[in-house]
Amino acid sequence: MTSISKKQTSIGKILETRESRMGALIFLVMLYFHVGSLYVFKVGFTWTAFTIFLVSYFVKITGITMGYHRLFAHRTFKAKRWFQFYLALAGSTAIQGGVLWWASHHRGHHQHSDLGEDLHSPITHSPFHAHLGWMWSKECFKPTKHKMLDFARFPEIRFINRHYLVLILLQGVFFYGMGLALEYWFPILETTGSQVFVWGFLLSTVWTWHITFSINSICHLFGSKRYESHDESRNNWIMSILAFGEGWHNNHHKYGWSARNGFFWWEWDPTWYLLKAAEKVGFVWDLKVPTEEQLRDTL
Ligand SMILES: [Zn+2]
Ligand SMILES: [Zn+2]
Numbered sequence: 001m002t003s004i005s006k007k008q009t010s011i012g013k014i015l016e017t018r019e020s021r022m023g024a025l026i027f028l029v030m031l032y033f034h035v036g037s038l039y040v041f042k043v044g045f046t047w048t049a050f051t052i053f054l055v056s057y058f059v060k061i062t063g064i065t066m067g068y069h070r071l072f073a074h075r076t077f078k079a080k081r082w083f084q085f086y087l088a089l090a091g092s093t094a095i096q097g098g099v100l101w102w103a104s105h106h107r108g109h110h111q112h113s114d115l116g117e118d119l120h121s122p123i124t125h126s127p128f129h130a131h132l133g134w135m136w137s138k139e140c141f142k143p144t145k146h147k148m149l150d151f152a153r154f155p156e157i158r159f160i161n162r163h164y165l166v167l168i169l170l171q172g173v174f175f176y177g178m179g180l181a182l183e184y185w186f187p188i189l190e191t192t193g194s195q196v197f198v199w200g201f202l203l204s205t206v207w208t209w210h211i212t213f214s215i216n217s218i219c220h221l222f223g224s225k226r227y228e229s230h231d232e233s234r235n236n237w238i239m240s241i242l243a244f245g246e247g248w249h250n251n252h253h254k255y256g257w258s259a260r261n262g263f264f265w266w267e268w269d270p271t272w273y274l275l276k277a278a279e280k281v282g283f284v285w286d287l288k289v290p291t292e293e294q295l296r297d298t299l
Contacts, residue, residue, distance in 0.1 A: 019138040027136045030209075033095075036202040039194075048182065048189040049199040052175075056093075056204035063090025064212055065244045065271040072103035072151055073110075076259035076288050077275060081154070083283040088160050094208050095168055098161035104146040109216075110256050111146075113231035120216040123232050131210075131217035175201040211242045219249035226298050227254035237268070245269030255294065259287040263295055 043049075067087025070076045079087065088099045096102055105119065112118040119139055122130035134140055151157050160167070179196025182189050223234030233253035240247030240262065248261040248269065262269030278284045 017138065019141040022141045023136040023138060026140075029095075030132075030135075033202050033206050033209075036198065037206045039198045040203055043192070043195040043198050046190050046195065048191040049195045052178070052191075052196055052200040053204050053207075056175075056200045057208055059090050060094035060204060060208040061211065061244050062271065062274060063087060063092070064094050064096065064208070065246050066274060067091040068094075068096070068099055068102050069106065069246065070259055070271065070275070072099055072148075073106040074256050075150065076257055077279075077284045078286045079278075079284045080282070083278070084154070085156050085160070088157055089167075092160060092164050092167050093171055094212070095171075095205050096209070096212060098164040099157060100148045100152055100161040103151070104144045104148045105140075107146040107148075108144050110253070113229070113233065113253060114220065115231075121232075122217050122220050127217050127221065130220065131213045172197065172201050211239075212246075214239055215243055215246050215249060219247060223247070223250070225250050227251065228299055229253035235267075240268050245271040255290045257288050258290055260289050263290065 068091040071079060071084065071087055072091075091099055091102070097105075109118055109120065114121045114123040116124055118124060119137070120130045120134040125134070129137075152161075176193045176197040178200070179191055179193035182196065183192050219234050219236050219239055220232045221234065223236035223239075225234060227250055229250055231253055233250045235250045236247040238247065239249075245261045245268065246252070248263070248267055251263050251267070252258070252261045259275055260269060260272040261267075262272060275284060275287055279287055
């Protein structure tokens with residue numbers, strides 16, 4: 001067998017199944033975003049582009065923490081239907097998979113935390129696998145046991161879950177178009193289509209990715225344990241700053257049904273503060289929190 005046909009055989013093997021083709025696609029998309037983010041050095045810095053980056057990061061990370069995680073995966077509160085839809089949409093902009101897919105995998109993580117069936121445990125797999133590699137594995141695309149029937153009954157949630165790939169393309173067009181519009185109508189802002197595309201779309205996505213993925217990798221390796229959670233989850237204050245309160249991961253693994261992850265005033269949890277504000281204006285209600293006695297049940 002020549003080396004070319006050997007190569008063709010191994011590529012053919014990699015792309016043999018639907019799961020492996022999906023894994024290869026995810027790998028290429030992630031590679032594109034990472035390489036594309038390096039273009040910040042070419043398009044340069046402006047305060048306009050940086051502000052757009054921050055707003056984009058805010059929408060993506062709160063869509064993940066408040067929406068994908070605390071609402072869809074854990075049902076820690078109830079939300080008005082339009083707000084529930086907004087959270088699914090905001091979470092989808094973070095490009096971490098469709099909302100039902102993400103939440104069902106996350107339920108699996110809690111059920112099998114740091115055991116064999118946990119796809120992204122740095123204890124049973126390598127830290128790199130927990131952080132990124134699991135998304136290219138075949139297991140990632142096999143149907144999960146968690147069918148998400150509680151949210152799949154909403155047609156708009158099924159729609160956004162199914163058409164999530166189209167949203168990625170629309171998001172790219174949106175940021176490029178916004179940059180072109182600012183360049184044309186507000187030249188004083190000194191930005192361009194490609195600069196807004198790189199800062200608002202590519203870089204903010206990669207930044208939010210690594211922050212979210214670090215909850216899987218870093219927060220099961222580094223930090224302190226306050227509660228017996230039968231896994232290696234840790235409280236990590238640095239990750240809580242970056243991930244809007246999700247770094248209180250040992251707290252979260254102990255009381256996953258809680259809408260609040262930072263249990264004390266000194267545990268910075270912006271997602272919780274935003275939820276309290278949303279509760280005040282009536283967007284959300286029934287926010288679940290542990291009792292004083294449950295909080296005292298420490299190691
Ligand atoms: Zn975890
Ligand atoms: Zn969780």
